[in-house]
Amino acid sequence: MADRRLQVFHAVAKHGSFTRAAEHLFMTQPAVTFQIKQLEEHFNTRLLERGHGRISLTPAGELVLAYAERILGLSEELESRVSELTDELSGVLNIGTSTTIAAYWLPQLLERFKRTFPRVIPRVVVGNSQLTENRVATRELDIGLIEIVSDQQAIEHFSAAKDALLVICAPTHPLAKASAVQASDLIEHAFITRDPGNAIREIAEEFFEAAGIPMAEVNICAELGSLATVKHLAAEGMGYAIASQAAILRDIREGRLVGIPLEPRIYTPLEVIIPRDKFRSRLINTFAEHARTELAAMAETFALKAQLASRNH
The missing domain is CATH 3.40.190.10 (Periplasmic binding protein-like II)
Structure with missing residues (x-):
């Protein structure tokens, strides 16, 4: 339903490239260029600045992009609402x-x-x-x-x-034989934590602080955005981490990691x-x-x- 020129312009602006926009839309690059030219002629102003292999929006382009996003969103919503009338x-x-x-x-x-x-x-x-x-x-x-x-x-x-959080570590790690661990048991060991904004990182920090242990006293050895990397380093004995139970079941079954309950129990x-x-x-x-x-x-x-x-x- 939405104007094809707006769809093409939106793709070019988001991808920052005529070539990538063409690939995304399954169009040829000349067809994309033509649609942009048509839109600029419609508004009688330049919407994109082209130079040195880079594309940037003009002030008019910024305005058109803002409205294009709203129009395309409403178009998708319209398709959804009409289909509801047919129970599909x-x-x-x-x-x-x-x-x-x-x-x-x-x-x-x-x-x-x-x-x-x-x-x-x-x-x-x-x-x-x-x-x-x-x-x-x-x-x-x-x-x-x-x-x-x-x-x-x-x-x-x-x-x-809710999903239980567990301490994870290599089977050879000093913590591996524990039936449960408190915050005080973890202080002397290296902690592999998550990236800022990660929910499990926030819950782990609350766990230490509730035990009266400021994060400045926690021995952080790495901050990682990838859970796969967290599990790899823990399995290789680089330290312990705190992870979701659902995320480590396979690793525990296959013997790569040990999962130890926290005391008191914490959940995500x-x-x-x-x-x-x-x-x-x-x-x-x-x-x-x-x-x-x-x-x-x-x-x-x-x-x-x-x-x-x-x-x-």
């Missing part, structure tokens, strides 16, 4: 998730949703929980799946489940968030309810698997 749930759904949820929870959640609603196109953006929360608040995303309880007024959140929440005053299509409401139900069921399954894994090791 379809359209693009912009989903943001934290890295852990994206890796260990989202695949099964999306698979089951797609089997029921094959015409829905999930568009997933992965980032840490804080980034996802901010993008939902500014309505860049329709829905978010995160591991922190949102306190932003612009967001409505629903608690779906699994939250479904949507913009508070966002127009609620049936697609958004249906996926939000699906996510809450599936996350709760999967959390029970992960907890059962963790009990079986602990008995076998």
Whole structure:
């Protein structure tokens, strides 16, 4: 429904390249250039500055881009709403998730949703929980799946489940034989933590501070944005980390890592968030309810698997 010229202009502005925009839109580069030329002739002004292999927006281009994003968003929403009248749930759904949820929870959640609603196109953006929360608040995303309880007024959140956090380390690490560990037991050992804005990092810091241990006294040896890298360094004996139970079950079963409960027990929440005053299509409401139900069921399954894994090791 949206003007093709606006779609092409939006792609060029976002990708910063005529070539990459053409690849994204499955068009030839001359066709992309023609559409931009047509749009500039329509407004009788230059929208893009081209030079030295780079593309930048003119002031008029910045204005057109802002409106293009709103128009394209409304066009997608219109497609979704009209399809609802025929009882066919379809359209693009912009989903943001934290890295852990994206890796260990989202695949099964999306698979089951797609089997029921094959015409829905999930568009997933992965980032840490804080980034996802901010993008939902500014309505860049329709829905978010995160591991922190949102306190932003612009967001409505629903608690779906919780996932236990465990200390992970190599089987040869001094902590590996412990049945449970307190914050004071961890001080003398190197800690592999997550990147700022990561929900598990925030919960871990609260765990130490609740025990009266300031983070300045915690022996941090690395700050990593990649959970795979965290697990690798821990498995290689570089230190311990704190990770989601769901994310380490396979590693524990295969003997690469040991998972040790924290005392007191701590958990990461699994939250479904949507913009508070966002127009609620049936697609958004249906996926939000699906996510809450599936996350709760999967959390029970992960907890059962963790009990079986602990008995076998």
